[in-house]
Amino acid sequence: MAEHGAGDLRLTGLTKRFGDFTAVHPLDLTIPRGSFFALLGPSGCGKTTTLRMVAGLEEPSGGTIHLGDTDVTGTRAHRRNVNTVFQSYALFPHMTVLDNVMFGLRRKGDKQAEAKAREALELVQLGQAGGRRPGQLSGGMQQRVALARALVNRPDVLLLDEPLGALDLKLRRQMQIELKRIQQEVGLTFVHVTHDQEEAMTMADHIAVMNAGRIEQLADPATLYEHPASTFVANFLGQSNLLRARVEGGARDGLVRANTEGQELLLAADSVPEGLTDLWVGVRPEKLTLGEAGGRNRLGGRVVDASFTGVATQYVVRTPWGADLVVVQQNDGSARATPGEDVTLSWEPGREFVLDAAQDDHAGLDEVAVDG
Amino acid sequence: MAEAALAPGGPARRRRRSWVPYALLAPGLLWLAVFFVAPMVTLGSQSLQEGNVYDGYTLTGNVGIYADAVGKYWPHLLRSVGYAATATVFALLLAYPLAYFMAQKAGRWKNVLLVLVVAPFFTSFLIRTLAWRTILSDTGPVTEVAQALHLTDLLQLLHLTNNDTLLSSKFAVIAGLTYNFLPFMILPLYAALDRLDPRLVEAAGDLYASPWQAFRHVTWPLSLPGVVAGTLLTFIPAAGDFINSRLLGNTQTVMIGQVIDSQFLRVLDYPLAAALSFVLLLMILGLVTAYVRRAGTEELV
Amino acid sequence: MAWVRRHLLFLAAVLVLAYMLVPNVVVAVFSFNDPVGRYNYTWRAFSLDAWANPCGAAGICQSLGLSLRVGLVASLTATVLGTMVAFALGRHRFRGRAGTNLLIFMPMATPEVVMGSSLLTLFLMMGLPAGTLAITIAHIMFCISFVVVAVKARVATLDPRLEEAAADLGATPLQTFLRVTFPLAFPGILAGALLAFSLSFDDYIITNFTASPSSVTFPMYVWGAAQRGAPVQVNVIGTLMFLVALLVVVAGQALAARRERSRAG
Numbered sequence: 001m002a003e004h005g006a007g008d009l010r011l012t013g014l015t016k017r018f019g020d021f022t023a024v025h026p027l028d029l030t031i032p033r034g035s036f037f038a039l040l041g042p043s044g045c046g047k048t049t050t051l052r053m054v055a056g057l058e059e060p061s062g063g064t065i066h067l068g069d070t071d072v073t074g075t076r077a078h079r080r081n082v083n084t085v086f087q088s089y090a091l092f093p094h095m096t097v098l099d100n101v102m103f104g105l106r107r108k109g110d111k112q113a114e115a116k117a118r119e120a121l122e123l124v125q126l127g128q129a130g131g132r133r134p135g136q137l138s139g140g141m142q143q144r145v146a147l148a149r150a151l152v153n154r155p156d157v158l159l160l161d162e163p164l165g166a167l168d169l170k171l172r173r174q175m176q177i178e179l180k181r182i183q184q185e186v187g188l189t190f191v192h193v194t195h196d197q198e199e200a201m202t203m204a205d206h207i208a209v210m211n212a213g214r215i216e217q218l219a220d221p222a223t224l225y226e227h228p229a230s231t232f233v234a235n236f237l238g239q240s241n242l243l244r245a246r247v248e249g250g251a252r253d254g255l256v257r258a259n260t261e262g263q264e265l266l267l268a269a270d271s272v273p274e275g276l277t278d279l280w281v282g283v284r285p286e287k288l289t290l291g292e293a294g295g296r297n298r299l300g301g302r303v304v305d306a307s308f309t310g311v312a313t314q315y316v317v318r319t320p321w322g323a324d325l326v327v328v329q330q331n332d333g334s335a336r337a338t339p340g341e342d343v344t345l346s347w348e349p350g351r352e353f354v355l356d357a358a359q360d361d362h363a364g365l366d367e368v369a370v371d372g
Numbered sequence: 373m374a375e376a377a378l379a380p381g382g383p384a385r386r387r388r389r390s391w392v393p394y395a396l397l398a399p400g401l402l403w404l405a406v407f408f409v410a411p412m413v414t415l416g417s418q419s420l421q422e423g424n425v426y427d428g429y430t431l432t433g434n435v436g437i438y439a440d441a442v443g444k445y446w447p448h449l450l451r452s453v454g455y456a457a458t459a460t461v462f463a464l465l466l467a468y469p470l471a472y473f474m475a476q477k478a479g480r481w482k483n484v485l486l487v488l489v490v491a492p493f494f495t496s497f498l499i500r501t502l503a504w505r506t507i508l509s510d511t512g513p514v515t516e517v518a519q520a521l522h523l524t525d526l527l528q529l530l531h532l533t534n535n536d537t538l539l540s541s542k543f544a545v546i547a548g549l550t551y552n553f554l555p556f557m558i559l560p561l562y563a564a565l566d567r568l569d570p571r572l573v574e575a576a577g578d579l580y581a582s583p584w585q586a587f588r589h590v591t592w593p594l595s596l597p598g599v600v601a602g603t604l605l606t607f608i609p610a611a612g613d614f615i616n617s618r619l620l621g622n623t624q625t626v627m628i629g630q631v632i633d634s635q636f637l638r639v640l641d642y643p644l645a646a647a648l649s650f651v652l653l654l655m656i657l658g659l660v661t662a663y664v665r666r667a668g669t670e671e672l673v
Numbered sequence: 674m675a676w677v678r679r680h681l682l683f684l685a686a687v688l689v690l691a692y693m694l695v696p697n698v699v700v701a702v703f704s705f706n707d708p709v710g711r712y713n714y715t716w717r718a719f720s721l722d723a724w725a726n727p728c729g730a731a732g733i734c735q736s737l738g739l740s741l742r743v744g745l746v747a748s749l750t751a752t753v754l755g756t757m758v759a760f761a762l763g764r765h766r767f768r769g770r771a772g773t774n775l776l777i778f779m780p781m782a783t784p785e786v787v788m789g790s791s792l793l794t795l796f797l798m799m800g801l802p803a804g805t806l807a808i809t810i811a812h813i814m815f816c817i818s819f820v821v822v823a824v825k826a827r828v829a830t831l832d833p834r835l836e837e838a839a840a841d842l843g844a845t846p847l848q849t850f851l852r853v854t855f856p857l858a859f860p861g862i863l864a865g866a867l868l869a870f871s872l873s874f875d876d877y878i879i880t881n882f883t884a885s886p887s888s889v890t891f892p893m894y895v896w897g898a899a900q901r902g903a904p905v906q907v908n909v910i911g912t913l914m915f916l917v918a919l920l921v922v923v924a925g926q927a928l929a930a931r932r933e934r935s936r937a938g
Contacts, residue, residue, distance in 0.1 A: 057574055077577040078586075090575035094593050103589070104579035149579065393765035400754035400817055401776060407814040408780050411791035418794040466689045473686035483930075487922045488690060492697050494871045494918030498895045499911035502903060503696035506703060506714050554693060604782065612784020615877065619899065629786040633881065636790050642797075649790045653783060660782050 007068020008033050009054065009157050009189060014063035016049050023049045025213045026063060031157075031191060031206075033068075036183050038192045038204035042236070042364075046213040047193045051159050054191065056080045067156050078107070083150035084159040087166070089142050091134035097121070097145050098130035104153040120152035121145075123182060140171045147179070151186060160192040164199060176202050197237045201225070209233050211364070225284075227271075227353050234282050234355065235364035241288070241325045242361045243281040247272065255349055261321045265297050268350035278357035285328040287351040290315065290337055295348025301325065303341045317345060412653075419646035429642065441647040445631055449651065452628040455542075455617070456610035459549035460557075463606050464599065466550070467557040471598075472591075474558075475565035486562075493555040501619050504548055508538040508620070515539075540622040548616035556605035564598025565591075600663055608656055628652055697915050704908035712902045723905035727913075730904035736894035737910060740874050743805065743890060747812035748870035754813070755820025755869075756862050762821070763828030764836075764854075780818045788815060789882030796883065807883040808890065812873040819872060820865035827861020860929060867921065 009031040016024040024046040031037045039047040052058035054065060056077035064073045072080055083104065091100050101120055105113035121127050124144035134142055143163060150158055160179075164172045180203050183190050194200050200207050201221040208218045209232070217229040228234035231242065245260040251269040258265045258279065265281060272279070292298060301317035304324070313336055315327045327345060329336075337343055419437055423429035442449070474485045492500065507514055515538050518524045524536040532543035568591060576586035614629035621627075628648065635645035677684065703713055707720035728734035762773065780788065792811050793803075801807055835857070839849040877892035884893055895907055 055578055057578065077574075078580045078582050082578075084575070084578045086571055086575055086578075088569070088571055090569065090571040092572060092575075092590060092594075103576070103581070107580035107582075107585060153579070390767075393761040393767035396757040396761035396765070397767070397773060400758040400821070401773065403754055403814060404776050404780065404817060407792065407795070407810055408783075408788070409776075411788070411795040414794040414798050415787075415791035418797075466692065469682055469685035470689040473682050477682065483926050485686075485690070487919065487926065488694065490922055491915060491919045492693055494867075494875075494922070495697060495700075495915040496875055496892060496895060496911055498875075498877055498892050498899070499700055499907060500696040502895070502899055502907075503699040503703075506699050507695065509714055511715065551692065551696070554689075608782055608784055612786040612878075614786065615896075629784065629878070632786050632790055633878075636793060636882065642794070645790060646794060649787045653787045656782070656784060 007156075008066075009191070010066040011050075011054070012064045012066070014050065014053060014065065015061045016046070016053060016058065017061045022213055024053070027215060029208060029215065029218070031189060033189055034187050035205045036180065036190045036192065036203055038194060038200035038207045039210055040194055040197060040200040040207050040236075041210035042195055045210040047195075047210045048161060050210075051084070051161055051191065051193045054157065055082055055084045055159050057084075081153075081156045082159060083153050083155040084161060085143075085146045085150050085163045087162040089134075089146040089163075091142055091145055091149070093134055095133075096130065097126065097132050097134065097137070100134065100145060101130075101149045101152055103149065108153070116152055117148075120148040123151070123185070124148045124178075139166055140175065143167060143175060144178075147182070151182070151188070154186075155188065157189045157191055160190060162194055163192075164194075164196075172199070179203060201237070209236065211236075228282070228355070230363065231280060231282075231355055231359040231361050232364035234353070235362070239285050239326050240282045241285065242355075243283070243323070244357060244361075245279045245281045247277045247279065261319070261323075263299055266349040267352060267354060271350070271352065271354045273354070273356070276354075276356055280355040280357055280359065280361060282353045282355060283325075283347055283351065285314070285326040286312075286330075287347050288325065288327040288345045289347065290327060290329055290343050290345065292344050292346050294346030295351070297347050297349060297352075299325070299345045301343060301345060303337045303339050303343055306337060306339055308336075315343075317343060415646050415649055419643050419650055421643055425640045425642070434643070437643050437647045438651065441644055442651060445628065445648060448626055448628045448631050449655065451625070452611050452652070453655065455546055455549060455625075455627060456607050456613075459546050459553065459610050460603050460607045462546070462550045463554050463557040464603060467554060467561050467602065471558050471561035472565050475562050475568065476570060489555055489558050489562075497552055498615065501548055501552065501615055504544070504551070504620060505539060508544055508547075510537045510539060534622075534624075539620065542621070542625055544620035545617045545625045545627075548620045549610045549613060552613070552616060553606040553610050556609070557602040560601035560605065561595065561598040564595045564601075568594050604660060604663060608660065611656055612652060697912075700908050701912045701915070704905060704912045706905055706908075708905065710902070713905050713908065720905075723909045727906050727909045730898075730906040732889065733891075733894060733904070733906050733910065736889045736891045739805065739888060740891035743809050743812060744870045744874040747809050747816055747873040748866050750813045751816035751820050751869045751873075752862060752866040755817045755865060756824050756858075758817070759821045759824035759828055759861075759865075760854075760858075763825050763831075764833070777818050777821050780815050781822075785815070785876070785878040789879040792879070793882040803883055803885040804888045808880050808888060811879050811883045812876065815876075815879060816869035816872055819868050820862075823865035823868055824858060824861045827858050827864070831857050863925070867925075871918070 011027055011029040013026040013028060014024060015022070015026045027050065039050060041047045049058060053060045056072070056075060056079075060073060064071055066072065067081070072082075092103070095103070098114070098117055098121070101117040102113045105116055110116065118127070118130065121130055124147055126141060126144055126148065129137065129141065129145070134145060137145065143166075146163065164175050167175060176199055179190075192200070192204060201224075204221065206218065206220055207224055209216045209224065211232050217224060217233045224233060224237055228237065228240070234240040234242070243260045243265075245258040245265055245267075248257045248259050250256070254269050256267045256269045256272050258267050258281065260281065267281065288294065299319060301319045303315050304318045305316040307314050310331070312328050312330050315329065315337060317325045317327055319325065325345065417431060418429070420431055420433050420435065421429035422432045422434050470489070474482055474489070478485050506512065509515065515524070518527075518538060519536055524533065524538065527533040527538075527541075527543050528536065532546075533541040538544055572590050572594070573586050576590045577583070581589060612629045614627050614633055617625045617627040618630055629652075632645050632648050632652070635641050635648065639645075703716070704723060705719050705721065706713055706716055707718040707722065708715070709717055723729065758773070758777065761767065762770070789811070792807075792814075796803065796807055831854070835853055836849050839853045840846070844852065875892060876890075877896060880890050880893060881896075884890065889897070891910070895903065898904060898907060
């Protein structure tokens, strides 16, 4: 049962409608075997619905799901060699931890269920907890039991539905590292659904950013961050300062001249799409430098807020035309600016990214603000 | 009362005054002690007395009455337990799908269904039991359909009826008992199934359990508290009931409650009636204790 | 066939519900019957006679009045006593909790015929005559446990921190109870009271052991009438009871729903 389906997970035109509402627009996605893949997006973007369709818990309205060469679209959940770590963990409260972990193997009639289950509990460092009930365990331990219960079946694909959402920050960081270690150790395909961009970036090899039932961008974490394909991605993944600019003149020495609010900017020519004249110029806060040492692009402004976070200080600098720019400076010992101070911000051409000005510069911002 | 708030040394949760719970408990428990526990004592005492209603009774410690009572009425005792157990099993079989549907599938209709389940319960059950005489009457459509489908023959074969009608039979009594105590089965089952997290059933499916296996290994064990409470709440009153056997049965379906009732109120043989009453109580307590041992009183109350 | 299999659970639920409701429908339909002779078991002709004159059968409305009075007194008393016990169980630590739980549980685990006959022996020994007082005492006794269960279930869902917050804001224990605990527990108390009333109103077996010929409750009237042939008025009153119960339950649900909404809004 285990081997024949192993291969890439391929979604073709996968769609889900609930009445008039389309939760997932036709979606094409190939998740390579053995990769750690993240589906990232705000709540309600369709990522969990996609995951549930892969698990067989939701019937697609259209499209197909392939595991390797096998079409599993119509296969019911209990016949699919896919397991899920649920957001609520969904541990069976009336069974011991060991019985929980053995559940799947028992259903498949595995003779070595107990040995394998104990091994899986060792893997998640809960070798001693087998006889206890889920209710007696802490949230972090329950999470690991849920992981062991899914992993022990050696599924073709392991689905993780916001599995770390209920944990506190410190435990979450610890579990992120552990999950990644386990994934590398067992080499299974992990598909991880999350709304936490930091979590997705830490863990995944590839991330698909979803918004309103569609994939906005699919890339590795660094590409997503450095070259977001849309304002939604730019705002949802980390912070972005978006400046409205207009191209003035052609490229020279690999640079394009642009103008924002009367200030001249130099942009790396290869980042400006052909034929685009109205732009959003995006600069990440840590790429801006207080003072003129940062590079050839300069903007003046006044510090309106400074918050010290330990490794860095985050400033809000208001430009003469009233835009607030966020700047993050490492605490490298240099003097810090104080609110009310007039400062210059600078960066070197090429550190920015460029998007079409037709896009909404607030896309993805609300979701970050309200998401709990 | 104000100084309680100022009591020194109180950590986060202030120590409550120790007499308060006892004051709250006293009137209710006293009532139960006087009008529930004490009568059990007088019942026991009555069973060991000899005499008659007109000349009075004296306590003689006539334990032999129990042997007489059981010797004479064991068929009624057994019949009562048998009918009640059968009705309980049928009630469980009927109540489970309805309770499951209400709790897990009904969505916004949940409350409407709850009203429909509870409403008959608020109507006189004597009148409703009398209605079964109309429904099962010899010339009624139900009997005609049952005859046409040869269900009446099947019931005769099973010795549940004596002829090709439905009323005044074992079948009618058991159907009436099942009907009468069905809400007592549905409500605890509903309460238990309403608490069941549907994601657990989903998780079972995700872990290769077929729908039947998911039911057997997850839904059923998690609904057990409701099953235990429901079967108790059905079985106990059904075992002591005599209204159904009186209104829907015949002379061959007399249950123990009917015997106790008539011995007390018509034959006026108080010691025998008291002894029978005690035997019934002990029998049921024995069965209930086995249950309570497994579930614990706190969970059932 | 596929449709049937998909909706098997739904069909089963509907059938069971029908089984539960058919007698009520029959009672309602036969309240419009014009029976020949004394037995209202077979349909003859449509008539509004009984509805026009619900008290037309001798003694029926007196018995109804007695049942209402006994039900009211018994349910109110049982609600007060039971609520106190429920609060003690739900909100206080005390010695003898297991014993209390057992004492509350026992009346529910005892067949009515045993409770009725044992009360008869007690009242005989006390010299308390059978009649309205004896009936009321008995009804209070078997209602208490059900009130405790209903109220305790509600109290268990309440967050004790609300009471701590009230105390923290300067409320005395009494004020905390009156302004926080009681209003929050009220739906459970009301449910318990309604349950107690309906149990008392509907009881035949225990009442039978404690009643005298001059204290005929409605169920006893129905029982007696059933031996001789029940008048159509019994069906009228049965139907009215069903409608009133339906109204009360629906009103209760609507009220709860509105509260829920206003709380959410």
